Amino acid sequence: MQPFNEALSIMAVGMITVFLILFLIVLIGNLIIRFSNKFSPEIVAEVKSKKTQSTSENTFAAISAAIDIVTKGKAKVTNIKKI
Amino acid sequence: MEEILSKLYEMTALSGFSYQVAIMWVIAFVLLYLGIKKGYEPLLLVPIAFGVLLANFPGGGMGIVPAEYIDLEGGRYKNLFEIAHDYGIMNYLYYSLIKTGFLPPIIFMGVGALTDFGPMLRNLKLAFFGAAAQIGIFSVLLVAVLLGFTLEEAASLGIIGGADGPTAIYTTIKLAPHLLGPIAIAAYSYMALVPVIIPLVANLLITKKEFKINMREMDKKYPAKHNIKNLKTVKIIFPIVLGVVTAVFVPSSVPLLGMLLFGNLIKEIGTSTARLADAATGPIMNTATIFLGLTVGATMTAEVFLSPKTLGIVVGGFIAFAVSIAGGIVAVKIYNLFAKKKINPLIGATGLSAVPMASRVANELALKHDSNNHILQYCMASNISGVIGSAVAAGVLISFLS
Numbered sequence: 001m002q003p004f005n006e007a008l009s010i011m012a013v014g015m016i017t018v019f020l021i022l023f024l025i026v027l028i029g030n031l032i033i034r035f036s037n038k039f040s041p042e043i044v045a046e047v048k049s050k051k052t053q054s055t056s057e058n059t060f061a062a063i064s065a066a067i068d069i070v071t072k073g074k075a076k077v078t079n080i081k082k083i
Numbered sequence: 084m085e086e087i088l089s090k091l092y093e094m095t096a097l098s099g100f101s102y103q104v105a106i107m108w109v110i111a112f113v114l115l116y117l118g119i120k121k122g123y124e125p126l127l128l129v130p131i132a133f134g135v136l137l138a139n140f141p142g143g144g145m146g147i148v149p150a151e152y153i154d155l156e157g158g159r160y161k162n163l164f165e166i167a168h169d170y171g172i173m174n175y176l177y178y179s180l181i182k183t184g185f186l187p188p189i190i191f192m193g194v195g196a197l198t199d200f201g202p203m204l205r206n207l208k209l210a211f212f213g214a215a216a217q218i219g220i221f222s223v224l225l226v227a228v229l230l231g232f233t234l235e236e237a238a239s240l241g242i243i244g245g246a247d248g249p250t251a252i253y254t255t256i257k258l259a260p261h262l263l264g265p266i267a268i269a270a271y272s273y274m275a276l277v278p279v280i281i282p283l284v285a286n287l288l289i290t291k292k293e294f295k296i297n298m299r300e301m302d303k304k305y306p307a308k309h310n311i312k313n314l315k316t317v318k319i320i321f322p323i324v325l326g327v328v329t330a331v332f333v334p335s336s337v338p339l340l341g342m343l344l345f346g347n348l349i350k351e352i353g354t355s356t357a358r359l360a361d362a363a364t365g366p367i368m369n370t371a372t373i374f375l376g377l378t379v380g381a382t383m384t385a386e387v388f389l390s391p392k393t394l395g396i397v398v399g400g401f402i403a404f405a406v407s408i409a410g411g412i413v414a415v416k417i418y419n420l421f422a423k424k425k426i427n428p429l430i431g432a433t434g435l436s437a438v439p440m441a442s443r444v445a446n447e448l449a450l451k452h453d454s455n456n457h458i459l460q461y462c463m464a465s466n467i468s469g470v471i472g473s474a475v476a477a478g479v480l481i482s483f484l485s
Contacts, residue, residue: 004229014220015217036312
């Protein structure tokens with residue numbers, strides 16, 4: 001019975017640890033979100049104001065999505081001009 | 084003349100051919116068929132199957148020899164040159180790349196660079212169901228011990244329930260390396276069978292009303308307290324802080340989780356580290372996958388694979404998988420008893436790793452019951468937390484038993 005008892009204790013410790021770590025993940029995640037919301041809110045206002053001057057919202061969204069897929073998120077559309 | 088013919092016969096593989104070898108060839112052909120024709124995890128199943136074939140060509144010298152063969156007196160081992168000289172290149176690869184535990188963390192680095200923690204960060208509460216779904220690992224550990232497996236073997240068998248190939252392989256290398264072949268095969272086969280196993284368990288445990296719980300409507304009714312204003316910053320800070328915390332609490336999970344989080348970090352930083360992320364997900368991960376598959380397959384020689392324990396692993400692995408899925412579903416059901424904001428139990432079913440297939444299957448199941456009920460991003464939250472959960476569970480097993 002000793003291996004079974006040992007397995008039982010591993011089960012108890014294991015499940016508690018997994019829950020504890022994921023609880024910490026939830027906690028840490030929430031803290032990071034609050035921290036970044038407070039100290040590093042996104043700066044997008046300027047970009048949005050530029051884009052609508054010459055291009056419609058839908059066209060901008062379509063081009064942005066295409067660029068995002070082709071460059072795997074490495075490039076970002078900030079301005080579109082008709083030449 | 085007779086002597087020449089006899090020498091010729093000795094030289095070919097025919098002299099070492101036996102019915103056990105024939106069975107292993109059939110197993111290899113079936114695995115190749117499943118990988119090539121049926122598309123079951125072909126990136127791993129094809130190298131594993133070919134590794135099985137290579138290991139079972141009599142006289143080919145590609146089968147992995149038991150660890151006792153490389154033991155020397157005084158707790159020392161043969162060096163890699165001696166291993167290559169005595170037992171061939173496959174043993175050289177196995178003892179340098181697998182036995183050292185090198186490849187699974189390398190693959191985890193690539194997995195990290197392919198993982199997006201965004202869905203999890205947007206629905207952090209759902210991460211708990213990734214913990215509940217680890218119950219299959221520990222339940223099968225108990226049952227396997229009762230069936231006569233040693234604790235180390237039972238833990239390696241149970242970890243199949245984590246539905247994470249590199250985690251299962253890493254744990255088995257550390258605890259029961261003699262079972263590596265069958266456990267890797269079982270883990271990847273059941274991962275390929277996720278589209279069959281999840282619906283099977285879900286239909287048994289989830290009612291029609293529960294299938295129709297619409298997560299977006301629930302979000303509208305009960306909106307989140309904190310919306311993320313700058314997801315990019317959060318995504319960069321998250322792997323760094325998480326890495327530190329898990330390293331403090333479960334240091335034995337660091338080889339896997341640490342590399343996963345490093346891979347994720349170089350992806351999230353963006354352009355300045357994009358070359359590293361490309362290397363981690365492309366050349367490094369692909370090379371690691373080839374060597375992992377071939378060497379794991381080569382451990383499956385007839386003498387090792389054709390034993391009653393293999394059957395136990397196949398059955399036990401399935402139970403571990405099914406119990407893990409059920410554990411996640413039951414956890415959601417219990418949560419729903421007490422919470423106003425209900426959660427679709429299918430999200431619990433994706434608490435095992437198998438990213439992103441488990442989420443895709445759960446989403447399709449939800450859409451079957453309500454064509455407007457898209458739950459993919461919610462499933463991904465518990466699915467990704469399942470990757471972390473199974474790595475933590477592996478860390479606990481290794482720290483207790485190795």
